[in-house]
Every structure is written in C-alpha cells, then in structure tokens.
Amino acid sequence: MFNTTAMPFVHDTSFLRLFPVSQDQSATAFNIAILSTIVGGVYALYRRATKISVAHVAGPPSESFLLGNLPELFQSQVGDADFKYQKEYGDVVRIKGAFGENRLLISDPKALQYIFHTSGYNFLKWPERTEISRVLMGRGLLWADGDIHRRQRKVMLPGFGGPEAKAFVSIFRRVGAEMTNQWADRLVSSPDQTAVFNVATWLSRATMDSIGEAAFDYQFGALMNTKNEFMEAYMGLMSDTLGSPSRSAILMQTVLPVWALQLMSKYSNRRNLKHARHTAELANAVTRQLVDSKSDALLQGKGNKDILSLLVQANASENAATKLTDEELLAQMRTILLAGHETSATTLCWVVLELARHPDIQARLRKEIRETEAAIHARGGSDFTASDLDGMPYLNAVLKESMRFHPAVYHNFRQAVKDDVLPLSQPITTTNGEVITELPIPKGLKVILSIAGYNRNQEVFGEDADVYNPERWFRDSGEKKGPNVGVYGNLLTFAGGVRTCIGWRFALYEVQALAVEIINNFELSLTPEIQKLRREACLVMIPTLEGVSWTENTQASRPCLHTFLRQSQPRSQAECSKAVALRKTSIVTPYSQVRWNSSFSKPDSDYIESIFSTPSSWNQVVAEPTSKKASQSSSSRPIDLKAQEQRAFADLFDEIFKAAEVAAASEVALTSRRGGIFTSGETSTSGTASASGMAPAFELPPASEGYKVEPDFGVGLKRPAFSSEFYDSIRRTPGKPKLAHVEDEEFDKKKEEMNLCRTDYELLDWVLVDVFAEAQVYEEEARKMDLRTRNKRNITLRPSWYPNIIACLMQTFREKYQNPHTALAIFNYAKTTSIASYAFGCSTQAYNELIETYWTCFRDVNAVLDAVKEMQVNGVKSNTKTARLIDTIRRQAPTENLWSEEEMPMILARLDATRREAGGDLTSKNYKAPGMKFLDQWKVQELRDDPYDAKGFNKW
Numbered sequence: 038m039f040n041t042t043a044m045p046f047v048h049d050t051s052f053l054r055l056f057p058v059s060q061d062q063s064a065t066a067f068n069i070a071i072l073s074t075i076v077g078g079v080y081a082l083y084r085r086a087t088k089i090s091v092a093h094v095a096g097p098p099s100e101s102f103l104l105g106n107l108p109e110l111f112q113s114q115v116g117d118a119d120f121k122y123q124k125e126y127g128d129v130v131r132i133k134g135a136f137g138e139n140r141l142l143i144s145d146p147k148a149l150q151y152i153f154h155t156s157g158y159n160f161l162k163w164p165e166r167t168e169i170s171r172v173l174m175g176r177g178l179l180w181a182d183g184d185i186h187r188r189q190r191k192v193m194l195p196g197f198g199g200p201e202a203k204a205f206v207s208i209f210r211r212v213g214a215e216m217t218n219q220w221a222d223r224l225v226s227s228p229d230q231t232a233v234f235n236v237a238t239w240l241s242r243a244t245m246d247s248i249g250e251a252a253f254d255y256q257f258g259a260l261m262n263t264k265n266e267f268m269e270a271y272m273g274l275m276s277d278t279l280g281s282p283s284r285s286a287i288l289m290q291t292v293l294p295v296w297a298l299q300l301m302s303k304y305s306n307r308r309n310l311k312h313a314r315h316t317a318e319l320a321n322a323v324t325r326q327l328v329d330s331k332s333d334a335l336l337q338g339k340g341n342k343d344i345l346s347l348l349v350q351a352n353a354s355e356n357a358a359t360k361l362t363d364e365e366l367l368a369q370m371r372t373i374l375l376a377g378h379e380t381s382a383t384t385l386c387w388v389v390l391e392l393a394r395h396p397d398i399q400a401r402l403r404k405e406i407r408e409t410e411a412a413i414h415a416r417g418g419s420d421f422t423a424s425d426l427d428g429m430p431y432l433n434a435v436l437k438e439s440m441r442f443h444p445a446v447y448h449n450f451r452q453a454v455k456d457d458v459l460p461l462s463q464p465i466t467t468t469n470g471e472v473i474t475e476l477p478i479p480k481g482l483k484v485i486l487s488i489a490g491y492n493r494n495q496e497v498f499g500e501d502a503d504v505y506n507p508e509r510w511f512r513d514s515g516e517k518k519g520p521n522v523g524v525y526g527n528l529l530t531f532a533g534g535v536r537t538c539i540g541w542r543f544a545l546y547e548v549q550a551l552a553v554e555i556i557n558n559f560e561l562s563l564t565p566e567i568q569k570l571r572r573e574a575c576l577v578m579i580p581t582l583e584g585v586s587w588t589e590n591t592q593a594s595r596p597c598l599h600t601f602l603r604q605s606q607p608r609s610q611a612e613c614s615k616a617v618a619l620r621k622t623s624i625v626t627p628y629s630q631v632r633w634n635s636s637f638s639k640p641d642s643d644y645i646e647s648i649f650s651t652p653s654s655w656n657q658v659v660a661e662p663t664s665k666k667a668s669q670s671s672s673s674r675p676i677d678l679k680a681q682e683q684r685a686f687a688d689l690f691d692e693i694f695k696a697a698e699v700a701a702a703s704e705v706a707l708t709s710r711r712g713g714i715f716t717s718g719e720t721s722t723s724g725t726a727s728a729s730g731m732a733p734a735f736e737l738p739p740a741s742e743g744y745k746v747e748p749d750f751g752v753g754l755k756r757p758a759f760s761s762e763f764y765d766s767i768r769r770t771p772g773k774p775k776l777a778h779v780e781d782e783e784f785d786k787k788k789e790e791m792n793l794c795r796t797d798y799e800l801l802d803w804v805l806v807d808v809f810a811e812a813q814v815y816e817e818e819a820r821k822m823d824l825r826t827r828n829k830r831n832i833t834l835r836p837s838w839y840p841n842i843i844a845c846l847m848q849t850f851r852e853k854y855q856n857p858h859t860a861l862a863i864f865n866y867a868k869t870t871s872i873a874s875y876a877f878g879c880s881t882q883a884y885n886e887l888i889e890t891y892w893t894c895f896r897d898v899n900a901v902l903d904a905v906k907e908m909q910v911n912g913v914k915s916n917t918k919t920a921r922l923i924d925t926i927r928r929q930a931p932t933e934n935l936w937s938e939e940e941m942p943m944i945l946a947r948l949d950a951t952r953r954e955a956g957g958d959l960t961s962k963n964y965k966a967p968g969m970k971f972l973d974q975w976k977v978q979e980l981r982d983d984p985y986d987a988k989g990f991n992k993w
C-alpha cells in the first residue's frame with residue numbers, strides 16, 4: 038500500500054549514523070546549542086510562569102522606596118512596629134526592604150515552627166547580620182550556618198547540658214550575694230538611708246562575673262570594680278555598636294555586600310567600629326590565654342567543670358575533621374561572653390522593672406522565696422539549690438511572663454535557601470482577596486522572625502497577651518496552645534529548633550538565682566522617670582530612659598532605668614526603710630559613656646561620630662510628606678531616588694572608599710614589610726595588640742618609614758601614592774549631585790508633589806498652578822526685591838527647581854502618560870511665556886527631552902536637527918546625553934525606512950555634522966570602570982585568605 042520510495046525518511050534511520058562526532062563536531066555542537074537554548078528557554082518561561090512572589094501578602098505602605106519599612110522596624114522601640122503590623126495585617130506581614138524588595142515579618146506559630154524546627158537549615162541567617170556577628174564575636178556559633186554550624190554546635194553541646202547548668206547555681210548565688218552585700222553596705226552608710234544605684238550596670242557586672250567564673254573559671258572582678266580594660270570594652274558593646282541605628286546604618290546593614298561591610302568593619306575610623314575592633318582584639322588576647330591555660334591544665338589531668346574546660350576536652354576527643362579550629366575555639370569564647378552576659382543582664386533588668394511596677398506580684402514572690410528559704414533551713418540546707426529554684430512555681434511564672442513580655446532578643450533574621458512553602462496557623466487573605474492556608478515563598482526571600490510578636494500572639498498566650506500577668510502561667514492556656522515552638526514555656530525568647538539558645542538553661546538558673554537574691558533582700562518601687570522608659574533596640578532589647586542626662590552617672594557604661602530599691606523587711610520583721618534609687622540614664626547620648634582608656638584610641642580631630650548614631654544625610658532621606666496633599670494621599674512614593682538619597686549614597690560610597698584607602702595603605706605597609714624593608718631587630722608597632730601579646734589583626738610599619746602611626750589599628754596611615762590615584766578615581770565614579778543641597782531638596786519636594794498626581798489632567802492642572810504660576814510670582818517678587826536693593830544683589834528670576842522640573846515634566850508626560858504632545862506643549866509654554874522662563878526653563882535637560890520626544894514618539898529627524906541648531910544659536914550647551922541621543926538617532930535612522938534613498942545620505946550627513954558640533958565624550962563602549970583591576974586583585978587575594986568566602990564575593 039505504501040510506496041516506500043516515496044517515504045524515504047520513515048524507514049531510513051541511517052541518518053543518525055551519517056554524522057559521526059568525529060566527522061562533524063560543529064554540527065553536533067550546533068544541535069546541542071539549539072537543544073540547550075530550547076530547554077533553557079522553556080525553563081526560563083517555566084520559571085517566569087511559576088515565579089513565586091509574596092507581593093500579594095498584605096502589609097503596610099512603604100515609607101520610602103529606598104528604605105521601605107525598615108526605619109520604622111529598626112528605629113522604633115522594640116516591638117512597636119511588630120505589634121502594630123500584627124494588629125492590622127495579621128501574623129504574616131509583607132514589609133518592604135531597601136529598594137522596594139519584599140520581605141516578610143512573621144509571628145505565625147506554625148510558620149515559625151517550620152522555619153526554626155522543620156526546615157532549620159533551609160533558612161540561613163542574613164549574610165549582613167552574620168557579618169555583624171563576626172565583627173563582634175568572630176566565626177563562632179552565632180556566625181556559623183549549615184554544616185559549619187552543625188559541627189560547631191556538636192562540639193559545644195557538652196558544656197551546656199542540664200547537669201552542667203545546675204552545677205553553676207552556687208556560682209550564681211555567690212555572685213548575687215556579693216552584689217546585694219554591696220548594696221546593703223551602701224544603704225547602711227547612707228545618712229538618709231537611701232542611695233542611688235545604677236541597677237542596670239550592677240546587673241551587667243554581676244552577669245559578667247557569673248559568666249567569667251562559670252564559663253572560664255576566671256575572675257573578671259567586675260563587681261569589685263577591678264580596673265579592667267577588658268570589662269570596660271565589653272560594657273555597653275551592643276548598645277554602642279548597634280543602638281539607635283541611623284538610616285545610613287540601616288541602609289549599610291541592608292544593601293552592602295559582605296565584602297564592603299567587612300572592609301568597613303576592619304578599617305573604618307568610626308568610633309563604634311573602633312570599639313568593636315578593640316573589643317575583639319582584647320577578647321582574642323584574653324580567651325587565647327584562657328584556652329592555653331585550660332589545655333595545659335587538662336594535659337596535667339587538672340580538668341575543671343567550667344564550660345571552657347568541657348569544650349577543650351570535647352574538642353580534644355573529636356576527630357580532626359569535626360574539631361573546632363583554634364580560631365573557632367576563641368570565637369566560641371567570645372560568643373559566650375557576649376551572648377551570655379548582655380542578654381541575661383538585660384532580662385534581669387526587665388524582671389526588676391516589672392516587679393517594681395507591680396508591688397503585689399513582688400510581695401507574693403517574696404513570700405514564696407521566704408517560704409522556700411525556711412524549708413531549706415528546716416532541712417538543714419544553707420542556700421537555694423537548682424531544684425529549689427525549679428520548685429518555686431510563682432518565681433517561674435514571673436520569669437516566664439517577664440521573658441514573654443520583654444524578650445531580650447526580639448528578632449531573628451533568616452533567608453530562604455530554596456523555594457519553599459510556609460504552613461500557616463491562621464489562614465490569611467491576600468491583597469487579591471484569596472484566602473490561603475499556606476504561603477509559597479521564593480528562594481532568597483528575607484524574613485524577619487518576630488520573637489516579640491510571637492510572644493504576644495493571642496492564639497497562643499490568650500486574649501490578654503498584651504498585659505503583663507504572671508497568672509496566665511497557672512491557667513490552662515499559655516504554652517499548651519499552639520504548636521511546639523520554644524524550649525521554655527513555648528516562648529521564643531530563646532529561639533528554637535536547630536538554633537535554640539545553647540545557654541538557655543545556664544541563663545535560666547542565673548536569672549532565677551539573682552532574682553531570688555534581689556527580691557529576698559530589697560523592695561523595689563518606681564520613680565516618676567518610668568514615664569520615659571524605652572525598649573531600646575540594639576539587637577538586644579535594653580531598657581533606657583528618654584531625655585535624661587548622663588552627667589550624673591559616675592560609673593555607668595550602659596543605659597539603665599530609674600527604680601527605687603528599698604531594703605525588704607528582714608526575716609526578723611524589723612523595720613527597714615532604706616531606699617535605693619537607680620541612677621539616671623538617657624537615650625540622648627546613652628552610648629557615649631564607655632570609658633576610653635589610653636590604649637583605646639580617643640576621639641581626635643578626624644574622629645568621625647558613630648555611623649549608628651550620627652545624624653547624616655541618610656537621616657533625612659525619608660522625610661515627612663512635604664505637603665498636605667502628600668500626607669493625605671495614599672499614593673506610593675516615587676521610585677526614583679531623590680537628591681537627598683543620591684547624596685546619602687555618595688556619603689555611603691565615601692565611607693567605603695575611606696575604609697578601602699586604609700585597607701590599601703595597610704596592604705602596602707605589609708607588602709613593604711614582607712619585602713624585607715625592616716630588619717629583624719626592628720620592633721613591631723602593632724598597636725596595643727602586640728603589647729598584649731596576641732596576634733595583631735595587621736601590623737603597622739614603624740614611623741620611620743614615613744607613615745604617621747596612630748594607636749588606631751592601622752587607621753590614619755598616610756595614603757601611598759598609588760592608592761590616591763586609584764581611590765580618587767573610583768571615588769569620582771558614583772558622583773555627587775551637581776546641584777547645591779537646598780536646591781535639590783526644593784526640587785525633590787516638587788517632584789514628590791508631581792508624582793502624587795494621578796492622571797495627566799491632574800498633572801496639567803498642577804503644572805499651571807504650582808509650576809508656571811508659582812514661578813511667575815517668584816519672578817515678580819524677585820524683580821521687586823531687585824528694585825528695593827537697587828540692583829545690588831544678584832537675583833535669579835526663576836526658582837532653583839524650575840529647569841529641572843520642566844525637563845522632568847516633559848519626561849513624565851511622555852513616558853508615564855504616553856502623552857508626547859503635552860510634553861512638547863510644556864516646552865513651548867516655558868519657551869514663550871517669558872524671557873526669564875525661556876532662559877531658566879529651557880535648559881540642556883529640557884532640550885534633551887525635546888529631542889528625545891521628537892525622535893522616540895514622532896521619528897521627526899528634522900525637528901531633532903532644528904532643536905539642536907536652536908540650542909547652539911541660543912547658547913544652550915549640549916552635553917553627553919545630547920551627543921548620545923544623536924548617536925542613537927544616527928544608528929537607528931537608516932533602519933527606519935522613512936526617507937527615500939536620495940534623502941537618506943543628506944539626513945545622515947546632517948546628523949553627522951550635528952553630532953560633531955554637539956561634541957561629548959561617548960566612548961562608552963571602551964569605558965572601563967577605573968579601579969576595577971585593583972578591586973579584582975584585592976578580591977582574589979581575599980578569597981585566597983578566606984576559605985569560607987565570608988565576604989560573599991561569589992554570592993554577590
């Protein structure tokens with residue numbers, strides 16, 4: 038039936054063999070390329086079709102395009118934004134990060150359980166946050182992620198079990214007694230039986246002594262006020278480095294790649310970064326000594342029960358592949374020091390505060406303590422043991438409630454490693470009106486886990502979750518509701534899952550022991566300053582008082598709260614009315630109190646205030662709406678950067694380049710040293726590092742080499758010639774805006790108003806009144822002023838924003854409203870309404886818009902050429918944009934088929950001539966960013982030195 042000859046391809050499959058690889062590789066390669074293109078294309082289409090977005094999750098309007106909702110979240114008091122959003126939008130809220138990026142703020146129990154527990158290692162920490170951890174604590178447990186975290190945690194765990202923590206109770210009790218004895222002494226010696234204390238500082242010192250002894254078997258002597266540089270550096274470290282973040286700090290911590298952050302943290306001259314570096318240096322020195330002495334003791338069979346001994350022991354028994362490195366061991370010590378000291382002290386502060394606020398709770402707690410104490414004495418014991426502390430139900434209810442209400446760590450920051458789906462406890466309604474019970478999220482999404490928000494979740498903790506009430510822990514609700522999330526009372530205060538606070542049992546016994554000691558011996562009450570209390574967000578939530586001067590403080594190195602302490606009724610029932618008022622603090626300059634000793638570089642002439650506290654141009658970036666209209670409107674803000682934002686960007690780049698200069702300088706110093714410039718007899722000048730016997734971060738060359746050496750870990754080195762050229766040239770790249778600041782701001786305001794118009798009709802109305810009429814009034818006023826001052830002043834006849842707004846309007850009409858005719862009309866109106874209007878309004882920018890409109894919308898090459906001619910005749914300078922536009926037209930014109938073959942050469946010749954006259958350097962295709970070579974070299978070197986790629990070059 039079938040004519041086989043007519044169907045050769047059906048049976049003839051031999052063509053498969055006709056193209057053996059060796060004979061025609063290019064054909065095969067071609068096939069593979071086609072195939073991969075198709076597969077790639079299909080995959081790209083598939084990805085596009087299935088692209089997951091969280092844009093439809095309800096959330097607050099963005100404060101600004103640049104910083105989104107981050108200022109509200111990071112600058113307001115702890116939890117304020119979380120609670121507000123939670124009430125308005127539920128437990129999963131879409132917030133905006135920098136540059137309009139979507140993020141989620143999560144307090145939904147099931148979603149949190151999934152992120153912390155079920156899928157713990159699929160949600161890594163934000164790289165910029167881990168960088169902060171690295172600077173403060175090194176590459177320890179709080180920094181680590183994934184397999185490194187797993188390995189480190191395994192080695193650490195033996196030091197943090199239940200029995201180990203219980204064994205420390207006697208240490209906590211001893212430290213507590215030492216503190217309260219000093220309080221009592223002061224009360225007795227005070228003539229009016231009152232004394233002023235900074236309880237926050239005392240608690241901080243007490244927890245430092247506790248951690249010193251329990252974790253390292255080391256006496257810091259903080260309560261004895263032993264002069265100790267190390268202690269001083271640690272006190273207030275969190276608040277000094279992270280408190281009151283300015284907008285620039287928020288932006289820095291949000292958009293900069295890790296390598297830039299690392300560059301700054303290592304070399305920047307800012308006080309807070311110097312503080313962090315200095316503390317790191319000291320901590321490395323102290324912990325190195327401690328590790329060495331522990332290792333020696335273990336070798337001699339004198340092992341102790343402190344955490345460090347257990348850790349060194351555990352590490353010794355690990356096999357080489359799973360061991361901690363020396364650097365990691367030191368980092369763990371630094372992590373324990375910071376994570377274990379500041380958090381417990383802060384938690385205790387909040388406990389004290391709530392007890393002072395609630396005398397009835399305080400009295401009931403004291404009663405329970407006294408009864409327990411009596412029982413201990415009755416059984417022949419001398420002090421509270423771990424089981425006594427665990428056995429006091431009201432104490433534990435008070436502590437749970439205080440930790441629920443005031444979680445010392447209030448946010449955790451995570452990023453999805455892959456596309457994922459979050460289960461939800463409560464269905465949410467998206468902005469499309471869809472009700473969903475699980476939420477797909479894209480890979481890379483950054484989420485903020487709101488510990489503060491979850492701890493007040495009404496589904497879990499009852500409808501009165503917003504009220505401080507220890508009674509809830511005796512009701513049949515509390516932790517029993519909701520999925521299992523946290524380790525203590527189902528709170529998230531100690532986080533959860535694979536990253537649960539490793540020291541939570543330690544912390545709990547410490548807080549129990551110290552709280553019992555305080556309440557047993559003193560009565561607490563509030564002073565009026567409580568009205569000024571703030572929950573200050575410094576990564577850890579620190580209580581501060583707003584607006585109170587620091588000058589009264591003599592020993593404060595961290596913020597504290599005003600509370601009255603009154604010695605409690607002694608067991609003998611004797612009267613005692615000694616009051617202790619806690620000392621004042623302030624959030625105005627709360628973190629400037631860290632004492633700087635001689636080796637800690639003092640503020641000097643080129644001292645720069647902390648990026649985390651100084652008002653900078655960033656601080657005004659997100660200003661209040663500029664007009665009534667703006668504040669009433671619900672329109673989103675413009676997407677383009679405002680002049681203030683551009684300026685702030687330039688500032689930010691300046692910061693990076695300053696740090697880069699120092700980096701380059703120190704590199705040169707090191708290179709010359711490696712190159713044998715120094716003889717072996719020369720002494721090193723490595724700042725305080727060498728003096729304290731530890732490895733310096735980097736060494737400075739001696740002053741004789743022509744470098745100005747400052748005790749500043751390398752900051753302040755004279756800049757070598759090459760870096761000057763290099764950095765000066767790249768410094769020019771980001772470019773500062775050309776206009777003066779005030780003018781920029783005026784223009785920004787106008788632009789903002791302009792963007793609030795919803796239609797081109799509305800915009801046109803606005804133009805007539807708020808641009809042309811206003812500019813006319815301005816001109817008349819200026820002329821009057823000119824007459825009054827008898828022409829002695831240099832006046833302008835149009836407002837500074839006038840030329841910019843004309844060009845901007847033309848572009849907006851053309852692009853946003855697709856209305857090129859009105860764009861041209863605006864130009865014509867500006868041109869003809871008055872001479873001043875033409876002179877000021879029809880600037881190069883406006884002409885460029887005119888040219889672009891003529892070409893892109895009308896393909897009117899003659900009008901383009903006339904416009905350029907008009908510019909030349911009227912003395913309006915062309916710029917590179919003019920030249921680039923002509924180039925584009927020159928390139929596109931021959932492909933447009935708009936002119937006859939005879940006309941075309943003439944048109945092209947006119948374009949060429951016009952292009953030559955317009956001038957402008959447009960060799961952009963040959964343009965190579967200056968400094969790229971050096972940057973690449975630096976990157977290669979850094980990657981060689983850093984096996985973890987902590988700077989994230991390869992991820993960026």
Ligand code: HEM
Binds near residue numbers: 376530531532543
């Ligand atoms: C009331 C006091 C404390 C609170 C509220 C607290 C809270 C937390 C939280 C929320 C985390 C998770 C942080 C994150 O993943 O980013 C954490 C981690 C950690 N905490 Fe605590 N902490 C306290 C006391 C302590 C103490 C006393 C120590 C040590 C003796 C300690 C050592 C650590 C360490 C090493 C981690 C890292 C755990 C890991 O990532 O695997 N903490 N803590």
